[in-house]
Amino acid sequence: MPPEAMPVEATPLEATSAVLPAESRPGVSKPNPILTARGLVRSFGAFKAVDIQNLEIQQGVITALIGPNGAGKTTFFNLATGFDDTSEGSCWFQDQRITGLHNYQIARLGAVRTFQNTRALTRLTVMENMLFASQQQFGERLHRVYGAKWRRKEQKEKERARELLDRFALTHMADEFAGTLSGGQRKLLEMARALMAEPTMVLLDEPLAGVNPALGETILEHILALKAGGTTVLFIEHDMSAVRKVSDWVICLAEGRVIAEGTHGEVGQNQLVLDAYLGSTRGGMSDDE
Amino acid sequence: MDWIGITVAALRASVGPVAVAYALAGLGLNLQFGYAGLWNYGHVVAVAAGAYGAAIPLEAGATLMVGVLCGVAAALVVSLFLGVAALRLRLDYLAIATIAFGEIFRQVVRSNWAEPVTGGVFGIQQFARDFFDLNPISEGRYGWGDFSFDHRSLWLMIVGWTLIVIGVLAMYMLVHSPWGRTVRAIREDEQVARSLGKNVFFVRLQSFMIGSVFGAFAGVLLAFANNVNPDFYSLILTFWVYTALLIGGIGRVLGPVVGAVVFWFLFQWFDGFMQSSIAEGWYGNLLQTTDAGPFRFMLLGLILVLLVVLRPQGFFGDKDEALLDAS
């Protein structure tokens, strides 16, 4: 943990979620950071896909990561969750340096991500998809496979999975192959599956991409529910109205750098952000207000 | 043409010791390829390691138990080495690495350099006395008419089919456990598994090594049945096990057993049919009796192609469970 972020004491989540940083400049330090990046660089040859001096994600709030296409949002996700190799700099999750850890180790610490393209495990049933994600599978260790104990423990996990499936309206599909789900249902399953892992933080890569407006609303409600349950959310999104609806804090990336941070109101009026979106030929800020 | 004779001979082959060994090897390959999605084209290494691992100490005078354990241990060591090295690769590279390793293994054991230990090109003979000494069946042939086996084959079959029953039960429990679920999930999407905290490499290594243990038992059984000859363990063996597996259905616990039985039935039936039909001059001058062997292999190759294309779920499988289909 970098020294300037050290003195943070764990405070009740209800309190922290309300207290946002006083300033809104890029790289501002926040009351209770859960994920921290310092001097984080990912370069491909001379091109720097990500070049972040300083970035903190606050615990217990919903942070949106926006930016034009090619801004390095997904690359940042990959670096933070160990799915890509960092060229320079480091990330910390809670009090632990996670750069250099394997991606599955980071996930075990409690930072679980989803992917831009929905990835259902198609030839597993929906229930199996859920159970597989659990971090408390007694029978997942090979030497316990032939014991009887895991079956009892599995029952508890099944109950938890059923509750989650209920919440995401997937109960009726529990015993179907995940491959038979519709695109929207797969999105829901992916979120439910991530929650099954009981993460302290979820990183959602474009949870609304390719989803119809009604389902989009549902997903946004789920995101809000996550925060209510104490889970930190970081999500990448293009749709500014969605960002406005749920996010407490917005971070804008462009050309790999953090160009603006603040509440959605502040970021929405930031000239740099507008320039970044207008200057980008491939992307656009979709704002329907 | 003696249709009944051909069919009975084929039935005999379909439950005989070699088919049993194929079923055991197939059980292992099914875990690796069917459940874990590992593109292992060098399964023959595990089989050969089992055969040599058992034959070498047995020939040197070790007890039967020690010999069999050495065979299994040899397969475990070889697969650990290969797995640690190759399982980090992308899957199509894994295929090339394993097939190359299989050929390296064969060439080394058959070399003059290794001959003092492995018997080189001559292999190892006459080491299974302890095994056959345990045979409770008295000398003679048993069965009905042509469908009969000598006491040695019968003893091999009793042991082999017992192993298969145990193996199938063990495999059933494995793949229906949370561990098996993780193995299958990794096959579906390793990135998702990683994002949910699963150590993909470790689980793959586990399934690779367990699959090799099954291969080792197949090798030990083959060694008892046919002695040990290096050229038996060419890379072709792997692909016949694949064909058998595809016939029975990939990713189904009983698939490899059914597959091995059907494969050896077809193998022997084609052989008998081709021999007789050529002898009866069905094809004029086009085919000679010596062409029966190659023709049979050609038909099996054709079956492999058509199975993958038309029935990836196997002869008896359910389409939804087809693992080879469109990804």
Add this chain to the structure above:
Amino acid sequence: MSLAKFPHFKRFIWSIYLIILGAVFIGAMGFPVSGASGQETSESIKGRLEIEDTEAQGPRKVFTPISGVRVTVSQDGREIGTATSDGSGEWSVGIPSRGTYQVRLHTDTLPTGITLTDAEKSELPNVLVDEGQSKTVRFNFGPGTRDTVSRLERISNLVLSGLRFGAIIAMCSVGLSLIYGVTGLVNFAHGELVTLGALVAYYLHTSAAGPQMSLLLAIVPTLIICGLFGASMEMGIWRPLRKRHTSLIALSLVSIGLGFVLRYIFAIVFGVEFRSYSDYSVQDPVDFGWVSIAPKNMLILIVSVMLLAAFGLFLMLTRTGVGIRAVASNRELASVSGINVEKVIMGVWILGTASTALGGIFLGISERLDWRMGLRLLLLMFAAIVLGGLGTAFGAMLGGFLIGLIVEVSTYWIDNEFKVVVGLAVLVLMLFVRPKGLLGYRERAA
């Protein structure tokens, strides 16, 4: 499954049918029907005992056969077999399998007046026989001894032989690598394309029932036939399967099955024995001081290098070539930038099969022909393309020459029997150290 899900089913079955029919047709027309067993060919050691008739006139050497001489083959003291030379001086002993053998000539059975040039050479202690090989050993009779070759000579000859072998591997693997590059198919039937080229040329050139054209002339129709064969495979099998989004592993299993089908058709049609082209089968090596090489091998090396260079220029300079490289490096990107990917893939199949066939002919000229010649080369081709970089043409060329060199030169230090092992060890090492290969442009590690 219902056939409706596989609209190209008919075409698929037809092409398999046609492939089989075509091969059987060629067989019925051309090749002498085989007589040997369908399993393995048995290895043997043979030779012809003869003495040069120094009094004969004319430009050609004349040899007189020596009959009635006993030769014994043994292995580590175990006698394998004994033969007596016949009227034409020939003898042959069958051996159980490949390995190193000792061959002893019983000097007491030699006719009076004939002696070995080197009396100590009555026993050859290290006769290495390859799989399926019928090894010819030679005893020299008459006055004088052959000088032993110097170290430098040995190694320079190995380098040259390695370059020759490397050129053949490179010719054969360019197609394999490019096909992988543009379609992702790991084609385990590629070895059979090597054999196909060699055998079609055999039919056109040597076979009694064929047109018996000269080998150089026969190359052209052979390449056309093989190119068309590649195109028909692409049309009939690979394209429909790709359209169905069949997984790559399923495709590779299809290629394995197809390899079996083709290989055993070769075994039935061509037979399981080794043969040679009637042209250029025996050539005396030309001595260049340090190195000596048969003219045919020199020519193979030069022509291969020229053709590979031309192919490289084609890839670098022409529109089609650039298209091929673009598709090989990134199919989606190439597709959106307006390249007709399907057309490029078809071109690669045609070119790849034809160049592979040429490599097969070269292999047949340089060594011998049999139904498994391509299979034996397959893993070395994989070694070459992994070493150079999977999916790249230049990588396959570089890798081919390197593997050829490594394999041949390694025999200077390491026993001949580990030749292929050395090549495969390079492959395995490369996969672990640098999976993308020397010239690869993509990360391949999982």
